[in-house]
Amino acid sequence: MVGSHVLSGEQSNTSIIYDMVSADGQAINPMIVKVFRALHHGENPDVVLQSAIAGAGSRLVPQTMGSVLAEWSDSGREVGHAIGHVAFAQEFLPGVTDAWRVALRAAEADADFQAEARALGEATADVHATLAAALPTVEATPDVIEGIMVSFRRRHATAEREVPEIAAFHDAISSVYDAAEKGEWPKLQRIHGDYHLGQVLSVPNRGWVLLDFEGEPLRPMHERSLPDVTLRDVAGMLRSFDYVAGSYALAHPGKSAAAWASASRRAFVDGYIARSGTDLRANRALLDAFEIDKAVYEAIYEVRNRPGWLSIPLQAVARLATRSSTLGAATTPGATGPREAGPLVP
Numbered sequence: 001m002v003g004s005h006v007l008s009g010e011q012s013n014t015s016i017i018y019d020m021v022s023a024d025g026q027a028i029n030p031m032i033v034k035v036f037r038a039l040h041h042g043e044n045p046d047v048v049l050q051s052a053i054a055g056a057g058s059r060l061v062p063q064t065m066g067s068v069l070a071e072w073s074d075s076g077r078e079v080g081h082a083i084g085h086v087a088f089a090q091e092f093l094p095g096v097t098d099a100w101r102v103a104l105r106a107a108e109a110d111a112d113f114q115a116e117a118r119a120l121g122e123a124t125a126d127v128h129a130t131l132a133a134a135l136p137t138v139e140a141t142p143d144v145i146e147g148i149m150v151s152f153r154r155r156h157a158t159a160e161r162e163v164p165e166i167a168a169f170h171d172a173i174s175s176v177y178d179a180a181e182k183g184e185w186p187k188l189q190r191i192h193g194d195y196h197l198g199q200v201l202s203v204p205n206r207g208w209v210l211l212d213f214e215g216e217p218l219r220p221m222h223e224r225s226l227p228d229v230t231l232r233d234v235a236g237m238l239r240s241f242d243y244v245a246g247s248y249a250l251a252h253p254g255k256s257a258a259a260w261a262s263a264s265r266r267a268f269v270d271g272y273i274a275r276s277g278t279d280l281r282a283n284r285a286l287l288d289a290f291e292i293d294k295a296v297y298e299a300i301y302e303v304r305n306r307p308g309w310l311s312i313p314l315q316a317v318a319r320l321a322t323r324s325s326t327l328g329a330a331t332t333p334g335a336t337g338p339r340e341a342g343p344l345v346p
Contacts, residue, residue: 012038012217017092031065032092040221041074041082045187048225049190049213050090053127053132060123060211062195064234065089071272093209101238103244103264107257117241120200121271123208124237128230129276132189137278138227148229149181154295159296163303165314166296173292174319180289188227193219195233196240234272234280235290239298239316241265246312285324292320 007015014035020028036044047067054064066089074082097121106113138144156177160167192199193215201209215224245261273280280287298313 012036030094031089032062033087033089035072035087036085037137038204039072039082039084039086041071041084042221042225044088044214045193045224046086046212046214047085047088048135049131049192050088050123053130056125056130056134056174058130059206060127060208061213062064062093063091063222065091078166090114093203096201096203097210097247098198098302099202099208100197100316102202103197103276104247105240107244107248108252110257110260113260113264117264117267118271120237121268121273122209122275123200123210123273124195124233124268125272125278127191127210128233132187135190136227136270137187140188140229144188145185152177152289155293155296155300159300160334163299163310163314166299166317169317169321170335172324173296176285176288176292176324179285181272183283183286185286186231187230188229190225191228191230191233192236193224193228193232194213197237197244198240212258215234229290231280231287231290234269234287235294238265238291239294239313241268242316243312246309246315250255250309275276288320288324292317295320 002019002021003019005017006134007017014037016033017322018031018033020030022028023291026061050061051064051067052062067085068087069083071081071083073080102116103113104169105111106116144345156166156173160170166173166216192210192213194212194217199210199212241264245257248257249255269280272278273331295316297315299310301315302310
């Protein structure tokens, strides 16, 4: 090590970059050490998941260099102390851009992003497969499914109280949730948990690299370490493409990147299906349910914090609910005739 500096802009963590040299004095890739300022008892999922992925030989995350596990006093625990991760060291990738900025530039230039989105879908599927192979999975039992659906419906009820526009789609959303609950669920496994374009880097000559596997910041740490449904990550990324289009529209009144977002979303799903071998179209209501839940969550957040952005999740709720109710009508007895399912993410 020949030098170090602290990155600015962090919130819950402090990141320190170390300039490294080999034994013969040659410069080598720098190292980043993330120091967790908010400590929690138990293993940090960011350390566990990225170490598992890198340990399997994947280059879809930065290479792991080590971590620090410590013990500290905690009067809130019966034993009087806690044990958990306090720092995580990884390969540092300098001079790269996150996928949010890459995608936003493409949308602003009206540039085709389908190849990049498809590659991101493939990378996401690969990471999910690696995590499923490296860490335990659990069956989606009726109790597990019920617990997830209860959280969806509770959030939906909160949104209807705080965002009256969502109440107009009450029946359609309820129908999607009912269909999802009765559908075929995959095994639960470890997932990213807070997946969006800002959590991915575009690395020259390497492709997409995923970061920050700590999970949803507002959830307790022990919940973030539980197996979950991979569709939560898929839905999160689909919503992120919509936010690119929404951000563009807010910055350029009268213009739209909706077609760009639709094509990117479809390409992402196509890439995920091709690499995972899991046809997300076979149980369409399940993905719709996770995406609607994410959009409902976003609507609650935006009305509380950024009312000017509320239109972005509201448009998604309207699109998904309307599409789902239309598809339901096509299969209702007495319908005038069969209807094609159409593209997964129009």
